Amino acid sequence: MNSKTWQQEHDDFNHRLTKLGVKPSLSLSDPNGLIQLAHADFEAFEGNFESSKRLMLNLCTAGVGKIGRFSEQTQLEGIIRSGDVLIALPNSKAQGYFSRTSMLGIAITLPAFENTMDKKLCTDDFLPAASSIHRDPLLGAVMTALWRDAETHGLTSAFFEQGILVIFNQLANYRKKTSLIRPVKPLSGNNLKRSLEFIDSRLGSNLRVAAVAKETNLDIRTFTRAFRAATGYAPFEYLTMRRMEVAKTLLHKGHTVTEVAMIVGYENPSKFSAAFRRLNGKAPKEWLA
Known part of the structure; x- marks a missing residue:
């Protein structure tokens, strides 16, 4: 090189x-x-x-x-x-x-x-x-x-x-003690609906995948793969996307970047702005201009 x-x-x-x-x-x-x-x-x-x-x-x-x-x-x-x-x-x-x-x-x-x-x-x-x-x-x-x-x-x-x-x-040489991963079907209609509603109701909280998986009575790994199979998104990817959708609405209504960051679950406005830029190609203030 x-x-x-x-x-x-x-x-x-x-x-x-x-x-x-x-x-x-x-x-x-x-x-x-x-x-x-x-x-x-x-x-x-x-x-x-x-x-x-x-x-x-x-x-x-x-x-x-x-x-x-x-x-x-x-x-x-x-x-x-x-x-x-x-x-x-x-x-x-x-x-x-x-x-x-x-x-x-x-x-x-x-x-x-x-x-x-x-x-x-x-x-x-x-x-x-x-x-x-x-x-x-x-x-x-x-x-x-x-x-x-x-x-x-x-x-x-x-x-x-x-x-x-x-x-x-x-x-x-490391081998997990758990069994091999088996094929997972997409989340069923009821479980998918319950998961999406649970995520939407907690966009402003410190939400963990384990909490969403618990709503479906699935382990984290199985839930994550089944959620992706049903939606095309990993749970955290979907959570971030929904947060940014809500953020756009709030920005249009005149909320400040700091206010929006707190509402959609970011304690640090700069981290919110960075996430917003990753998904939308522009920082919140640039996106509004």
């Missing part, structure tokens, strides 16, 4: 963090295009997770809170605390949320890493691991060691590459 392309990759990586409203305390990129690493403090977030062509390894380094990530391939929801490890698959569009936390992220270009290490890596091997929060002392210890090594030696040391392989082997 030439220096210009490497610099573009590095800038794009930091831009993705900036879009989440964070400034990393550490941000490193491998000139060969294999790996990028960053550590940052994240404010609470809810909305769409931007898709990346890289596989993401994340280590929670501080904080305790809720996290949810829902895509067509994987469903994850639970409590995350310091030492926990998460994985996000490449090219995976997802919606979800997380509480305020500090995270170490390592982004890996699998094809390039395969060529360097002469080892075949298949994304499907990591599917079971991507639907769980890992409280694995080995994973936490290795990622912490890689973080400290990167601070001193960057991302090109043999130790760093071998550490990534240890993590990959551990994650690829």
Whole structure:
């Protein structure tokens, strides 16, 4: 990878963090295009997770809170605390949320890493691991060691590459104890109606997928897939869309951006404006002009 392309990759990586409203305390990129690493403090977030062509390894380094990530391939929801490890698959569009936390992220270009290490890596091997929060002392210890090594030696040391392989082997061998996912039919008429009405009645609240799923007596994973099959949207995607529809009506009626943000469930007007822009292509004030 030439220096210009490497610099573009590095800038794009930091831009993705900036879009989440964070400034990393550490941000490193491998000139060969294999790996990028960053550590940052994240404010609470809810909305769409931007898709990346890289596989993401994340280590929670501080904080305790809720996290949810829902895509067509994987469903994850639970409590995350310091030492926990998460994985996000490449090219995976997802919606979800997380509480305020500090995270170490390592982004890996699998094809390039395969060529360097002469080892075949298949994304499907990591599917079971991507639907769980890992409280694995080995994973936490290795990622912490890689973080400290990167601070001193960057991302090109043999130790760093071998550490990534240890993590990959551990994650690829992970198998969920629950049964395999079975085909799910779309939500039935009554369950779909109940879900949509429940969402609409709580647009201004801190609504969780678990609460909507409970209305249908389905587990979160089954509900999410059935809801998507019936509507074409993941639950959080639909919730955000409905919030923005209501927001447009309120803006037309003369409510301020701050007022609208609070009414449709956003404590922070800037996060509301960012979500509005993502769906409508313009910020609320620009959209009204």
